[in-house]
Amino acid sequence: xxxxRNNLRVDGARLWSTLMETAAFGATPAGGIxxxxxxxxxxxxxxxxxxxxxxAGLTVGTDSLGTQFALRPGRDxxxxxxxxxxxxxxxxxxxxxxxxxxxxAGLEVVRTLNDAGIETEAPILxxxxxxxxxxxxxxxxxxxxxxxxxxxxxxxxxxxxxxxVSVGQALASLGIVATEPTGxxxxxxxxxxxxxxxxxxxxxxxxxxxVEGGQGILWFDGTITGFESHAGTTPMxxxxxxxxxxxxxxxxxxxxxxxxxxSAVGTLGEAVIGAPSxxxxxxxxxxTLDIRDPRAATLDAIEADVRAALADIAARxxxxxxxxLVWRQEPVPFDPALVALVEREAEALGLAHRRMVSGxxxxxxxxxxxVPTAMIFVPCKDGISHNEAESATPSxxxxxxxxxxxxxxxxxxxxxxxxxx
Amino acid sequence: xxxxRNNLRVDGARLWSTLMETAAFGATPAGGIxxxxxxxxxxxxxxxxxxxxxxAGLTVGTDSLGTQFALRPGRDxxxxxxxxxxxxxxxxxxxxxxxxxxxxAGLEVVRTLNDAGIETEAPILxxxxxxxxxxxxxxxxxxxxxxxxxxxxxxxxxxxxxxxVSVGQALASLGIVATEPTGxxxxxxxxxxxxxxxxxxxxxxxxxxxVEGGQGILWFDGTITGFESHAGTTPMxxxxxxxxxxxxxxxxxxxxxxxxxxSAVGTLGEAVIGAPSxxxxxxxxxxTLDIRDPRAATLDAIEADVRAALADIAARxxxxxxxxLVWRQEPVPFDPALVALVEREAEALGLAHRRMVSGxxxxxxxxxxxVPTAMIFVPCKDGISHNEAESATPSxxxxxxxxxxxxxxxxxxxxxxxxxx
Numbered sequence: 001x002x003x004x005r006n007n008l009r010v011d012g013a014r015l016w017s018t019l020m021e022t023a024a025f026g027a028t029p030a031g032g033i034x035x036x037x038x039x040x041x042x043x044x045x046x047x048x049x050x051x052x053x054x055x056a057g058l059t060v061g062t063d064s065l066g067t068q069f070a071l072r073p074g075r076d077x078x079x080x081x082x083x084x085x086x087x088x089x090x091x092x093x094x095x096x097x098x099x100x101x102x103x104x105a106g107l108e109v110v111r112t113l114n115d116a117g118i119e120t121e122a123p124i125l126x127x128x129x130x131x132x133x134x135x136x137x138x139x140x141x142x143x144x145x146x147x148x149x150x151x152x153x154x155x156x157x158x159x160x161x162x163x164x165v166s167v168g169q170a171l172a173s174l175g176i177v178a179t180e181p182t183g184x185x186x187x188x189x190x191x192x193x194x195x196x197x198x199x200x201x202x203x204x205x206x207x208x209x210x211v212e213g214g215q216g217i218l219w220f221d222g223t224i225t226g227f228e229s230h231a232g233t234t235p236m237x238x239x240x241x242x243x244x245x246x247x248x249x250x251x252x253x254x255x256x257x258x259x260x261x262x263s264a265v266g267t268l269g270e271a272v273i274g275a276p277s278x279x280x281x282x283x284x285x286x287x288t289l290d291i292r293d294p295r296a297a298t299l300d301a302i303e304a305d306v307r308a309a310l311a312d313i314a315a316r317x318x319x320x321x322x323x324x325l326v327w328r329q330e331p332v333p334f335d336p337a338l339v340a341l342v343e344r345e346a347e348a349l350g351l352a353h354r355r356m357v358s359g360x361x362x363x364x365x366x367x368x369x370x371v372p373t374a375m376i377f378v379p380c381k382d383g384i385s386h387n388e389a390e391s392a393t394p395s396x397x398x399x400x401x402x403x404x405x406x407x408x409x410x411x412x413x414x415x416x417x418x419x420x421x
Numbered sequence: 422x423x424x425x426r427n428n429l430r431v432d433g434a435r436l437w438s439t440l441m442e443t444a445a446f447g448a449t450p451a452g453g454i455x456x457x458x459x460x461x462x463x464x465x466x467x468x469x470x471x472x473x474x475x476x477a478g479l480t481v482g483t484d485s486l487g488t489q490f491a492l493r494p495g496r497d498x499x500x501x502x503x504x505x506x507x508x509x510x511x512x513x514x515x516x517x518x519x520x521x522x523x524x525x526a527g528l529e530v531v532r533t534l535n536d537a538g539i540e541t542e543a544p545i546l547x548x549x550x551x552x553x554x555x556x557x558x559x560x561x562x563x564x565x566x567x568x569x570x571x572x573x574x575x576x577x578x579x580x581x582x583x584x585x586v587s588v589g590q591a592l593a594s595l596g597i598v599a600t601e602p603t604g605x606x607x608x609x610x611x612x613x614x615x616x617x618x619x620x621x622x623x624x625x626x627x628x629x630x631x632v633e634g635g636q637g638i639l640w641f642d643g644t645i646t647g648f649e650s651h652a653g654t655t656p657m658x659x660x661x662x663x664x665x666x667x668x669x670x671x672x673x674x675x676x677x678x679x680x681x682x683x684s685a686v687g688t689l690g691e692a693v694i695g696a697p698s699x700x701x702x703x704x705x706x707x708x709t710l711d712i713r714d715p716r717a718a719t720l721d722a723i724e725a726d727v728r729a730a731l732a733d734i735a736a737r738x739x740x741x742x743x744x745x746l747v748w749r750q751e752p753v754p755f756d757p758a759l760v761a762l763v764e765r766e767a768e769a770l771g772l773a774h775r776r777m778v779s780g781x782x783x784x785x786x787x788x789x790x791x792v793p794t795a796m797i798f799v800p801c802k803d804g805i806s807h808n809e810a811e812s813a814t815p816s817x818x819x820x821x822x823x824x825x826x827x828x829x830x831x832x833x834x835x836x837x838x839x840x841x842x
Binding site for chain 1: 664671804
């Protein structure tokens with residue numbers, strides 16, 4: 001049995017054709033997918049997913065936020081299921097892999113187990129989380145967040161999209177009927193396969209990213225105010241130019257992130273000049289900062305350094321500045337034993353791998369607050385994601401699904417929880 | 422006679438009350454003026470100006486672009502008039518001095534000469550140029566440019582505002598009827614009084630700026646293109662961040678202008694990030710540059726330095742960049758003898774003065790292409806202009822008008838042109 005298990009591999013061609021089959025739901029001319037959560041196209045892929053799961057012998061339930069739970073029984077029905085999955089919704093100009101790979105690779109794992117006639121000790125649960133993307137409804141990963149109790153289902157159901165349609169109304173319009181309350185589904189552990197959405201694995205020619213956790217995130221809104229004056233009549237030394245203050249800040253954020261590296265990142269992603277004119281020295285600018293690091297203490301240190309840099313810039317240039325923290329997400333470490341298990345399975349499969357941190361947020365980051373959780377990353381071309389050009393190779397998708405298969409098998413056949421040992 | 426002339430002073434209180442009287446045409450609640458060219462408010466101030474000139478004994482003509490010419494005869498009607506004036510139109514949220522001071526100070530000079538019973542050798546001509554501001558119709562200073570032949574009147578008459586109303590239609594709607602073709606009015610020399618619109622005189626506690634000419638101007642449109650990527654998943658060293666390129670460019674422009682100083686200025690006044698998002702590394706940015714210096718060779722040198730800096734930034738950061746020159750205005754030197762005359766008159770009046778260059782463009786910069794021209798600047802509070810907060814003191818306005826009076830008297834009583842001697 002152990003030998004058979006170790007030689008077990010997913011059917012890569014079937015996984016790929018399933019990925020391409022579902023890419024038709026919401027397909028865009030440019031080869032991407034427009035499948036906003038709870039849109040008609042999302043309704044069609046949900047129907048397809050339910051039918052495919054039922055065809056694979058799974059029992060499908062739906063919670064009050066529309067999340068689909070497909071259960072494959074184990075020998076011991078008293079054990080909490082070992083869960084996997086991701087999401088089938090996309091950005092408005094999304095790609096064919098973000099979320100979809102993790103969900104359909106879970107289906108492929110079930111199909112592979114079925115083909116091999118393998119029964120696991122613990123049940124296996126395949127999940128399609130509602131609205132991971134956050135494009136139509138805020139926040140992103142809302143259903144998994146509600147599952148672990150960060151929000152109530154009632155709160156989330158009342159959230160509205162840009163047209164004023166609530167989550168509850170959108171669920172009803174697709175005929176989605178809850179069969180269980182949000183948060184009631186038992187989950188013993190969670191493993192999510194996902195494309196990296198970054199360039200590291202490709203650049204280092206690694207096939208598997210062993211994800212140690214999700215980064216912490218700081219979001220800031222800021223302003224810099226100087227004095228608007230005539231671009232022709234104001235001598236350089238007398239200017240109080242808000243854009244020059246912003247320029248120094250942007251470069252300071254880069255320096256500070258590099259100094260706290262290699263995992264620290266800092267981005268000045270938005271900047272808007274107040275009353276811009278080509279012949280006026282800019283007097284006001286608004287901006288945002290996004291700062292991430294897997295270590296909470298490093299986030300604190302970066303924030304202190306950025307605030308000190310901004311104060312220095314403002315003092316030297318006779319500017320005033322504000323910097324308001326509008327969101328702080330604490331770093332989410334994944335379960336060390338489960339991370340180590342993913343690493344061992346990748347190694348046993350002979351796949352080039354490295355440990356890394358997830359720069360983006362995922363449903364797994366919510367699950368990690370409650371149950372042992374890990375993630376498996378595979379490369380995506382040029383690190384591009386949230387884009388119709390998002391691309392991953394069949395062999396990398398297959399490799400990721402094989403790591404998922406082996407990890408789920410090991411977890412589901414372990415004698416007992418707790419996993420931490 | 423010479424003694425009487427030297428003791429002659431304008432009536433500062435009358436000048437100030439005239440300024441405040443006309444400020445009612447288009448007055449804004451914040452204490453400024455909204456008097457776009459050829460608007461109903463501009464029509465009312467034009468009617469007031471004609472009546473005031475006629476009451477002062479002047480003969481008022483109007484050219485085909487609506488510019489008002491008010492002539493005070495001299496003893497020798499064969500001599501071309503010595504001209505002064507400025508404009509009565511304002512920015513939509515303009516102040517009470519920009520252009521208005523120079524026009525009404527010319528009226529005050531005439532009234533002063535009338536009161537003293539002084540007849541000059543050459544005639545004196547007071548001009549209210551149409552559309553100096555350029556807010557409603559482009560280009561700015563269009564009427565004085567057409568006067569010297571830079572544009573034809575037909576071209577200018579066909580220009581339209583944002584509502585599609587042409588200059589010709591706007592003139593007709595105010596009932597303005599031309600009595601002479603544009604460019605036909607004889608002018609022997611032109612002296613314009615204006616607020617500085619910059620902070621230098623105030624900072625140095627000077628009352629009079631002796632303007633040596635108008636700066637040359639370079640306007641550039643540029644782009645910087647990198648690669649949009651995820652703010653959470655893209656390591657700092659792998660980024661191609663367009664905003665960081667822009668930040669380096671903005672600081673380089675400042676450094677380069679300072680290196681070519683003290684009169685060189687460079688401004689990055691507009692910058693727009695393409696598809697901005699707080700969690701996306703910016704991939705594209707558009708920007709404008711405004712560079713000015715009174716020396717053509719310095720403009721060339723600054724342009725070369727900026728292009729070299731941008732090329733270096735792009736190469737280091739793996740960005741591509743464009744920088745297109747969209748406008749070059751050559752520096753406009755004023756007549757050296759006339760500049761020296763203004764300086765002598767300021768000195769004789771015991772006023773603190775300094776030579777300077779006009780950072781902004783003025784009707785005088787067009788006149789200088791054809792006739793001996795000079796300008797007189799007086800301080801404005803905090804260098805603020807094109808703003809309802811624009812402010813100048815009664816005593817500085819009076820001092821500027823006194824310099825104008827003395828300069829015009831000397832010019833009009835000189836034995837003969839040419840002025841250059």
